[in-house]
Amino acid sequence: MSTQTVTIDRLGALGHGIAHTSEGPVYVPHALPGETVAIARHGSQGTVISTAKTSTDRVAPTCRHYDPDRDACGGCSLQHLAELPYRDFKRELVVAALAAKGLTPEVGPLVACGPGQRRRTVFSVRRTEKELLLGFNRAETNHIVSIEDCPVASPGIMDRLEQIRRVAAALASAAGAFRLAVLETLTGLDLAADGLKPLGDKQRRGVVEAVLALRGIARVSANGEILVEPQKPVVDFGGVLVSPPPGAFMQATKEAEDAMAALVLAHTGKAKRVLDLFAGSGTFALRLARTARVHAVEGEEKSLKALDQAARNTQGLKPVSVEKRDLFRRPLTAQELKAFDAVVFDPPRAGAEAQVRELARSGVKKVVAVSCNPLTLARDLRLLADGGYGIRTVVPVDQFLWSPHVEAVALLER
Incomplete structure (x- = not known):
């Protein structure tokens, strides 16, 4: 690892700032063109330590989970860029x-x-000794940042985040992380877990009991198998009502x-x-x-x-x-x-x-x-x-x- 000061020339395809140096290009997340930054460099990757010159295109991020100086969620990468250049x-x-x-x-x-329009989002979930983590992976890692809100996701999902947690808790075991796709439909949320190990009877009962005690959950499936379906999830394709299968695109x-x-x-x-x-x-x-x-x-x-x-x-x-x-x-x-x-x-x-x-x-x-x-x-x-x-x-x-x-x-x- 080395420390150096670079000037960002442009944005790369992943939204990272790119600085051209004598040792080749270096990619710096959360940096913008025109900015001069001190970075900790690891090969072609750089992490901002401090900023000497800030771009006029920089804006304050909308989400509290976005701060790269803290335990930042990796779901977004461009909240710091103003709307028109974005x-x-x-x-x-x-x-x-x-x-x-x-x-x-x-x-x-x-x-x-606009914000609040995502009707489908995929959470990462893992149970630890202390808590249930439900959120998004930190950029380029398997570390899950548990979230309390998300300005991208629809209010229909965010308003039921605690219900989603309860279902995720019933699905989770001590054995590793899994993905939980949540789709907002006309009849409620459709939750599709993927990457789970085969569920035991206790887990299955727990999922059913959790869903039946909640409102607004239409269906829960695991690895494509429907566990409980109080209502068929329904989406509207131009006036035609469709009930998609679990985890469908x-x-x-x-x-x-x-x-x-x-x-x-x-x-x-x-x-x-x-x-x-x-x-x-x-x-x-x-x-x-x-x-x-x-x-x-x-x-x-x-x-x-x-x-x-x-x-x-x-x-x-x-x-x-x-x-x-x-x-x-x-x-x-x-x-x-x-x-x-x-x-x-x-x-x-x-x-x-x-x-x-x-x-x-x-x-x-x-x-x-x-x-x-x-x-x-x-x-x-x-x-x-x-x-x-x-x-x-x-x-x-x-x-x-x-x-x-x-x-x-x-x-x-x-």
């Missing part, structure tokens, strides 16, 4: 990723996300989901036959079915069943067909794609390279690419552009407030 940083993540692949399409303004905020869905619907327009790939529980498919016949393809069977059931139980939709298929190993071929006027795809962070290669060979007129990873989105868009698609626009969406993660929606057509 938005520029998020948008630039998308611009830079596209430029690295030789793409310079129009990139729209960032669709902003869900857009982090309802506001971001609605904004992305509006872009999808506007671009597909009057398409009569639409293909929704990586369809999940129907985020886009069920909205699209208001005006088009939809074929929804998803690799996770339980999510697909939830989508199918919702479509069957909702009046006023066009026909919705479903198909369970691993799109990484068996993408729809260019020949199969000929049946569709428009294609929407929203893959995991790894992107959809195999499927995009087939899509690039197809004659589909309109394509919407939704992604939570600008790097794999840029790779996939490069393939589509090389296949003859024009990129009309790319819209960055900030549903992961104060983090270095950004969603994006790309609209393409032949």
Whole structure:
């Protein structure tokens, strides 16, 4: 370890300040461009000891758990950056990723996300000899910082934090940490624990007793198994009610989901036959079915069943067909794609390279690419552009407030 004074040149992709030195770049969390800081340096990593010059873009963090001088929560990394430069940083993540692949399409303004909008959050939980820890890991560690509030999470989650703790306590044993995903639904909170060792009868009874004594908990599951379900959790996809399976993928905020869905619907327009790939529980498919016949393809069977059931139980939709298929190993071929006027795809962070290669060979007129990873989105868009698609626009969406993660929606057509 060495101590040195550096000037921060820019922000890196993770939101860390980057200083260029004779020994190479050093990455300094919580430092901003233009700041001069004394750091304790460990290789390419630096920790701020003191600040000689402060950026005018620095603001006071919103959350008491954010203070890097104390036991700081690692859930956020950019609360100290003022709103306008923060938005520029998020948008630039998308611009830079596209430029690295030789793409310079129009990139729209960032669709902003406000505090208190996160309807889904994942807590880390561990029981110690003294207490139950429920919160978020300190940055780049397994150390759990127990929280009392979170300005990112929705009031519907934060107002029931003590209830969540009681359920977590019933699930927890002395054997290690686990994750507890909490989703706010129309009928109550859906709690899905993952990474637990098999539960004993005592734990199971404890969970059931805890939930039945509480209000506002719709379901609790562990490792995909439903332990207790006073009410089926229900979410609203554009007026279509869906009961997703335990731990199912869900857009982090309802506001971001609605904004992305509006872009999808506007671009597909009057398409009569639409293909929704990586369809999940129907985020886009069920909205699209208001005006088009939809074929929804998803690799996770339980999510697909939830989508199918919702479509069957909702009046006023066009026909919705479903198909369970691993799109990484068996993408729809260019020949199969000929049946569709428009294609929407929203893959995991790894992107959809195999499927995009087939899509690039197809004659589909309109394509919407939704992604939570600008790097794999840029790779996939490069393939589509090389296949003859024009990129009309790319819209960055900030549903992961104060983090270095950004969603994006790309609209393409032949």
